Amino acid sequence: MNMQDLPLAGTEPHALTADLLAEAHSLAAQSGRPLLEVLEELSALLPDAFVLALSRLMHYPAVTALDLNAMQPLFDRLSFNQAVAMQAVLMQNQEGQVKLVIADPFDHGLQLRLQNSVRVPVQWCLAHRNDIATCLQFHESQMRALDQMHTEDGHGSEDQVPVEQLSLKSISEDSSPVVRFVRSTLYDALKAGASDIHLESTIHGLRVKYRIDGVLNEVGGLSGVMQAEQAISRIKVMSELDIAERRIPQDGRCKVHALGREIDLRVSIMPSVIGEDAVLRVLDRKALSEAQGISLEVLGFAPAMLTQIRTQAEAPYGMFLVTGPTGSGKTTTLYGMISEINTGQDKIVTIEDPVEYQLPGVLQIPVNEKKGLTFARGLRSILRHDPDKIMVGEIRDGETAQIAVQSALTGHLVLTTVHANNVFDVIGRFTNMGVDAYSFVSAVNVILAQRLIRVICPFCKVDDQPEPDLLLKSGLDAQASAQFKFKKGQGCGQCHGTGYKGRKGIAELLLFDDAMRELIVAKAPISQIKALAAKSGTRSMREAGMALVQAGETTLQEINRVTALS
Structure with a gap:
């Protein structure tokens, strides 16, 4: 039964009048008690009837305890702690509508705090404070049971x-x-x-x-x-x-x-x-594997880039270097490669700080510097363990770099990461760590630089026309911009009002062939190395990002945030 059809016990449907509200205001001011409690006492109505009368007086939709039980709370947007403190709960019904259910429509300060906390379009509704408290207690007991089950599992x-x-x-x-x-x-x-x-x-x-x-x-x-x-x-x-x-x-x-x-x-x-x-x-070690598995598809690279990565990951020996800042998905890329090449016929050993995801059939060693287990010391021990493929979580110092290069030169496939801005800066990083240029180019097969960019929320995507200043800042003239289908996200409940939902990887890949090795050993200017790379098909991350803008998957603002205009 809908609350709007409930009879009001003991009074007429419109018993909450402006005069009664004024009297409640006066008594609440004298006693210091909340206006809502005083008004409910003066009305002499049962809880459901009082909420219905209050909803008619204040022009809010009313919901019952049954309505609350049928909806799903959104504690990721309005936390449980906030819900308890504010006597309000953010709910989503079966049709996907988001409702912010409150108990006190007279507390305007509370409503302002709720608006600042939620920041998504909602329908404001009224429910009795006891029904909200019961709803929160039910969901608390559900979470408590799940936590208890996990604890008992040991x-x-x-x-x-x-x-x-x-x-x-x-x-x-x-x-x-x-x-x-x-x-x-x-x-x-x-x-x-x-x-x-x-x-x-x-x-x-x-x-x-x-x-x-x-x-x-x-x-x-x-x-x-x-x-x-x-x-x-x-x-x-x-x-x-x-x-x-x-x-x-x-x-x-x-x-x-x-x-x-x-x-x-x-x-x-x-x-x-x-x-x-x-x-x-x-x-969160289990989040990725539980959600979609660890594979190269997770980061959403372009199909042509995926093909190149897979081809190089199947090399029998050499070094595959992945570079990028913290949080750019480097470790996920390495895990994806290991998951795909792990056929059970090779011994695969990793040394990481820490072990982020557990891979079946792979020996994974966590770094423990307090006990003396560093990347360099662990890598030396790994070489005595008869490995075929080795993953080094990060090359941080010259000693680790030297051992990794020697491992790649002696018949092992080494997958590793290093911090650098792009594929060309990696060359200088290894030189500064004391690695001989000839040994470096002989060991390395490929360098992959990557970033993660936000993609436009599909639920609120609309056409867009960027301002001329933004086009100029992005290196686009009128003729070039005419080929783009610009899109943007307006902001909705699905994307928390940001206009973006999820991320996708963009990358540049530098293959080491004989001509590239000769230039690096000869210490050629970086401009010559870049020219040869472009001629060989290397596409910069900026170009990969602009391709996503052209396809309407992300925005110029996001590409400018993540990549630099060369």
Whole structure:
């Protein structure tokens, strides 16, 4: 039965009049009690009838407890902690409509905070505060049961890293406001799919940002300098760091049980002139494999690029170098290659810091610098383990670079990463690390540089015509821009109002043939190397990105953010 059809017990349907509301205002001001409670007492209506009368008075749609049970809460957009504090819940019905259900239509400050928190188009609805509380208790018990099942399965920590239990119960029932704040921040970040969590100290407290799809988004904060220091100290306690040391950087890690699985967090604490900042890198080992499997298709490279990568990944020996900044998908690319070439006929060994995803049939070794297991020392040991293919998580120093090059020259296929801006800068990186140019070019088969760019949300994609200044900044004239089908995202509930949903990889690939090797050994100018690469078919990341703009998959603003105009 729809609430609009319910009879009002004890009074007429329009018993909530302007005069009764004025009387309630006066009594609430005298007693200091909430206006909503006073009005409900004066009305003498049953809860359902009161909500119906209030909805007619305030012109809000009314929903019942049955309506709430039939809808799905969106705690990734309005967190459970916020819902409890504000007596409001963001719901989605079976038709996909998003409804923001509140109990108090008179609290305009609350509505403003809700608008700032949700930031998506919603339909505002009214429900009784008891029905909202019951709905939240039900979903809390559901999450508590899932967390309890996971705990009973015995998936405990293997290396005694601190484990924080994140559940709706732990957030709502903890007596410490700071602990509740930290737990709810982590829980909301994991629900939103953030890759990094930034806690930034300010003169007024703490600012919280999530990195989602490679872009930082401010999501909230904490008022008070003392509370900010306590929140950072809580992060340190979770990571077993020194809470008394505030003058030097500290690095640590911890684990959390959340969303039915164990998730690693790499923690970096950095002192500043105001206080301390913390950045937590989320390493969700199971998320990718559970969602779509680890393969080269995950990053969405162009078909021609995928063919080239697969061909080079099947080489019997040599080095396959992947470069790019942190968070550009380098490790995922290497895992995708290993998953596809792992036929069971070769011995594949990896050394990583840390092991992000577990691959069946592959020996994976985590770096442990505290125990003396570095990349260089581990790589030496791997060579005595009769490997066919080796993955080195990252080349950071000259010793590791030398061993990796020698491994590639002695019949092994070495897959590895190095930090550089593009494929040509990798050459200089290895030279600066002391690797002989002839050995380097003899070992390397291919260098792949990649980035991840956001793609336009398919649910709110519309035609667009960029401003002339943007076209000029992007290196496009009127004739060139006429060939593009520009699109943009207007912003909707599916993309959290950003206009982008998901990311796709763009890459440039440099193949080492005899002519390229001769130029590098001869220390030819970089302009000659680039000219030869272009002649051989190397397409820059900028060109790959502009091809996606031309196809209407992303925007000029996103390409300008990620790549440089050459």
